[in-house]
Each structure stands twice: as C-alpha cells, then as structure tokens.
Amino acid sequence: MSLDAPPTRTPWIQTPCLRSAALSLEAGCNIYLKLENLQPSGSFKSRGIGHLMSRAISTHGPSKPIHFYCSSGGNAGLACATAAISLQRPATIVVPLSTSPLMIEKLKTMGADVVQIGDHWSEADKYLREQLLEKDKDGVYVPPFDHEDVWAGHSTLIEELEEQMSGSGAGRLEDGDRRAVKVLAMETAGADSLAKALEKGELVTLPAITSIATSLGAARVCQKAFDWGQRRDVTSYVSSDAEAAMGCVRLADDERIMVEAACGVNVAPIYTGKLPSILFPELSKEEFGKLNIVVVVCGGSNVTLAILEKYRIGYAKDVVMSK
Amino acid sequence: MQPSGSFKIRGIGNLMKTAIRRNKGEPIHFYCSSGGNAGLACATVARMVGHEATIVVPRSTSQLLVKKLKDEGAEVQQLGEDLAAADLYLRKELIGCDPNAFYVPPFDHPLIWAGQETLLGEVEQQMAERGGFDAVVCSVGGGSMLIGIQQTIKKKVASTREKAPLVLAVETRGAESLNASLLAGRHITLDKITSIATSLGVSKVAERAYRLAQEPNVRSVVLSDAEAAMACVRFADEERILVETSCGVSLATVYNGVLKKLLGAGMSEEDWSRTRVVISVCGGSDVSPERIKEYRKRYGEEV
Numbered sequence: 001m002s003l004d005a006p007p008t009r010t011p012w013i014q015t016p017c018l019r020s021a022a023l024s025l026e027a028g029c030n031i032y033l034k035l036e037n038l039q040p041s042g043s044f045k046s047r048g049i050g051h052l053m054s055r056a057i058s059t060h061g062p063s064k065p066i067h068f069y070c071s072s073g074g075n076a077g078l079a080c081a082t083a084a085i086s087l088q089r090p091a092t093i094v095v096p097l098s099t100s101p102l103m104i105e106k107l108k109t110m111g112a113d114v115v116q117i118g119d120h121w122s123e124a125d126k127y128l129r130e131q132l133l134e135k136d137k138d139g140v141y142v143p144p145f146d147h148e149d150v151w152a153g154h155s156t157l158i159e160e161l162e163e164q165m166s167g168s169g170a171g172r173l174e175d176g177d178r179r180a181v182k183v184l185a186m187e188t189a190g191a192d193s194l195a196k197a198l199e200k201g202e203l204v205t206l207p208a209i210t211s212i213a214t215s216l217g218a219a220r221v222c223q224k225a226f227d228w229g230q231r232r233d234v235t236s237y238v239s240s241d242a243e244a245a246m247g248c249v250r251l252a253d254d255e256r257i258m259v260e261a262a263c264g265v266n267v268a269p270i271y272t273g274k275l276p277s278i279l280f281p282e283l284s285k286e287e288f289g290k291l292n293i294v295v296v297v298c299g300g301s302n303v304t305l306a307i308l309e310k311y312r313i314g315y316a317k318d319v320v321m322s323k
Numbered sequence: 324m325q326p327s328g329s330f331k332i333r334g335i336g337n338l339m340k341t342a343i344r345r346n347k348g349e350p351i352h353f354y355c356s357s358g359g360n361a362g363l364a365c366a367t368v369a370r371m372v373g374h375e376a377t378i379v380v381p382r383s384t385s386q387l388l389v390k391k392l393k394d395e396g397a398e399v400q401q402l403g404e405d406l407a408a409a410d411l412y413l414r415k416e417l418i419g420c421d422p423n424a425f426y427v428p429p430f431d432h433p434l435i436w437a438g439q440e441t442l443l444g445e446v447e448q449q450m451a452e453r454g455g456f457d458a459v460v461c462s463v464g465g466g467s468m469l470i471g472i473q474q475t476i477k478k479k480v481a482s483t484r485e486k487a488p489l490v491l492a493v494e495t496r497g498a499e500s501l502n503a504s505l506l507a508g509r510h511i512t513l514d515k516i517t518s519i520a521t522s523l524g525v526s527k528v529a530e531r532a533y534r535l536a537q538e539p540n541v542r543s544v545v546l547s548d549a550e551a552a553m554a555c556v557r558f559a560d561e562e563r564i565l566v567e568t569s570c571g572v573s574l575a576t577v578y579n580g581v582l583k584k585l586l587g588a589g590m591s592e593e594d595w596s597r598t599r600v601v602i603s604v605c606g607g608s609d610v611s612p613e614r615i616k617e618y619r620k621r622y623g624e625e626v
Contacts, residue, residue: 009452009453016324018324018325018326019326021367021391021394021395022391022394025394035324037563038324042563249612252565252611252612253611253612253613256328256564256565256566256606256608256610256611257563257564257565258559258563258564258565259563299563301563303563304560305556305559305560305612305615305616305619308612309612309616312612
C-alpha cells in the first residue's frame, strides 16, 4: 500500500493584467501591465519552475520521496524554494559565495535549505551535481531556464492574457481575422546574448556579463529562444543600464511597485518615447493610439528602496525621459 | 492591485454599475467629492464604462492624487477647506444643475458594502486549499471594508454554523472615529483629524460599521502614525509594494507584535505558527518612493 502523497498547491497564481493610466499617457496607446511581480516567489519564474517541479513529482510518483536541487542564487532559486513549500517537498539551493546577502536572506526567510559554496555559479553548480545530486537517488535537478517544462509553465501567462484581454477588441481586423501579436524581446547592453546571436546569425556566448541587470545575465540564450527570436513577429531590442534603472524608478513613482532592472528595462521604451518607432514604425499616431500593448512586469526580488534611490541619483542625468 | 490602486473600486464599482443598469444605459455624469482613493475609483470606473466623472477635491488634496485623477480622464475641481466644504459645493452648485448627475458617496451606501463583500468571498476561495483562515485584519476609515468583511462572515456563519474568524479593525491615532465611538458607547464625531493617514480621516464612521464592530468576533485597534509609516517603509523593502499609511497601519500590527498579543494570547509557539491571518492590503495611491523616504527620516528613530 503506497503512502499518502502530501497535499500540494499550484506553485503559481493567476496574476492581474491592469491598464496603467500613467504609462498609457506616456506611450500614447493603451498599456496594460501583467503583474508577475505578485507571484509567490516575486517573479514570473514561479510558473516555469513550479511547473517543472510539479511534473517531476507526477513522473517520479507522487507518493515517492523527491528532493529538488537548484544552483540559482537569483529568482530561479527563489522560485524553486517557494514552489517546494507549495508542493510540500524538500529543496536545496546551492549558490556561489558571490550571491548578494539580500538574496541569501530572502532564500532563508523562505525556509530554504541554502548551501553557499564556490566563487562562481559554475563552481556551485558543479558541487551541486557531483556532491549532492549524485549521492541522492531521489534528487531532481531544477534548471533555471533551458527546459521545455519550464517553457510550458511560462506559457500559462499567455493563456491567462488571452482570456483577460479578449474583451478589449485588440488584435482584430475589421473582417474578424486576428492580427498576429508582436513580441518585443528586451535586453540590456552587457547582457544582450539574444541580440548578439541574432546579429551574428548563430548562438554566441558573451565573454562577460557587464550589465547591472544580473537576472538577465545568461551568457548564452537557449537554442529555443534563438529560434523564436528569428521570427518576423519578434523584435529584439537592447536598452542601456541607465534606461533600465530609470524604468524601475519611474514604475515605482507611477505604479507603486518596485522591480529589478531586468524588469525595468521593459518599460524604458515607453518612458523614452521610443516604443512606437521600435514596434510600429508604419502606424500613424492615431492608429498607434488604438493599440493595446501588454508589458510583462516580470518582477524580481533584487531591489530595495536603497537600490532605487541609487538608481535615481546615479542614472537620472544619463537618460532622456519625459518628466 | 486593483484598477485605481485600492480596494474601493469593489464597492464604488458595484454602485456605479448598478446605477448604469438602472438608468438603462442612458448617459450618466458621476460626481464624487473624495480627494482620495474613492475619487480615483470613481474616475477609473467612469472611464472603463464610458461615462463622465467630475471629482471635487479640497485644497488640501496632494498634487500627486490630482494628477492621477486627471490621468484617468476625470474632470477635477479643487476647492474648499476640507472634504465637507468640497462636498457641499458639489451638491449645491454642480449636481443641482445637471439632469444626468449621479452622486457617488465614498463609503456610506449598502451597494458599496455589497461590493466590498466580494473581497472576503475571494479570500475564502483562495484560502480554501490552505485549510481556511483564522483571522482578518483591515483598516477602518469610513468603515465600508469592515462592513463588507463582517457581512460576509455573518452570512457564512449563518449557513455553515462555523466559528466566525476574528476581525481586527485597525485605525491610526488621530483618525480613530470607530474606536472613539466604541469607547464612548455611542456613535460620535471626532472634532478633527490629526493623523497623517488622511485616507482614514473620516470624522464619523459609518453607523453600520459602528454596529458591526460591537459583535464578539471584532476587535478595535489603534496604532500611532509612526507605527503606520514605518510599516510602509518595511513593507516596501520586504514586499516591493508601496502602500499608504492607511494601509500600513494594518501591517504594523504584525511588525509590532500586537497581532500576536491579541490573537495568540495563551497559544503555544507551535499553535501560533500554524495560525493563518489574512491582512487586507488595501493599497492607496497617495504614496511614492519620495514619501517613503520622508517617513523613514521623520519616524525612523521613533519606531
């Protein structure tokens, strides 16, 4: 007779998608914010990582013991720790010594089992795989982004959006045919592995991450992202650190939510006035005004009032933004 | 994370949509004299449903809020010493002259309370998979949120015979119209509002709130402006959301241990750790990173 499986809760939530009056006025069209900052772990990663972990439990057998291992000291690690609580299974997060005290504290507050080892991520990951995972027959490795179960989890965001935006009249031409939705894929300079790959026509590995948006700091995007990035309806754009930082500052001022630079970059084109020319250069101001554009407010925990203040002091003069 | 930035859209939205339905779709011009979140809720709903809104606010209303009202497309008139004066002008000079006028009160209307009931209805669903909840904490200004919560609880208790969860009704010192009435044993009006939590600054709480607050599962709590303000500072750093002091005061019950003292009295640490408390993060738009900085500077030493 099998053991009773511990009860579980879905590790992510359905998030609101709200029209922003301030950002709509700035952009000159209807800007909606999909509030992934409200996910249990503070970022959209709750979806993908949560989904991967849920599926692992199903595949493994819900009444069998399972132990999750993750080597991200960032939002993926937080998502793993938080999902482990919802799913009522143990998780160990192994992070390099360079991980910020802020993130370590958040992981520990979450109740996660945290091991700090190694100078860089690769050393922490090596320790995780060789010393922990190898010796644990119930162990499951949780990758931060390169897995189809993670992508499937993230796609729940679009399923919700389709329902939430269906009444808004968006994407429909006069005869009822749906117009393809455009996707703007944002990066910061110094963490622009997708843009560089698209430029070169093949995957590249950045020699170093030099952007403050460390959550975007994957030196090499996954193959799938590169494939999708080449589609006609996907536009890749790179903003500066200053624009990303000021995006955070303005979002806090206008919508009272605090996000990381990796997320602030998404609203930067709105505040710098560049959005129309990036995505819809062919439309008149009036036509652009009728559009509904959804900004995924991915969230992220690596931000505080002090960090925002530093951004405001450090970057305000470097960016031309509306007042 | 409501459209308009606070829970008020639940109640005010319900009132306004009912008005539109009863008017069979004829044009309505909504008038509201709140300089705060009720006004924003009114303006936001009016834009969503495609009707006009005029918000009359007292001179004391911050430019931050006036801008937000205008951003939602409402007509804003700023005059009068206080809320009462703004409301008088609205009723005498504006509503009288407009055949399509509909007056939107900020909190004292059964349709508003019915709209607020949706809050706890959702909480019940959301907490069901966590095994329910033991207590709710909410702030009290005019009292519509407390009314909505307590009305929902009473309906549930009547149909399921389950024990009513405890409700903490929290106010700031200097805006404690509910607490003062409970202490006096009658429904009273405060002489003036001296708290910085202006969104709670209703000198006479709704009568229905005063009645419901006397029921055995409701406790009235009053905390200082300093505690409310520093709770906003801490909440911003910990949860990355900026809320007004009117909301911070509810959060302060956690940070200063009042929650545990009131609800966990006599409990073992283990039992207390398993207790589930829902805090209504009412939100509010009259806050910014700049304002939070001021709170830290002004109250940081005190708390």
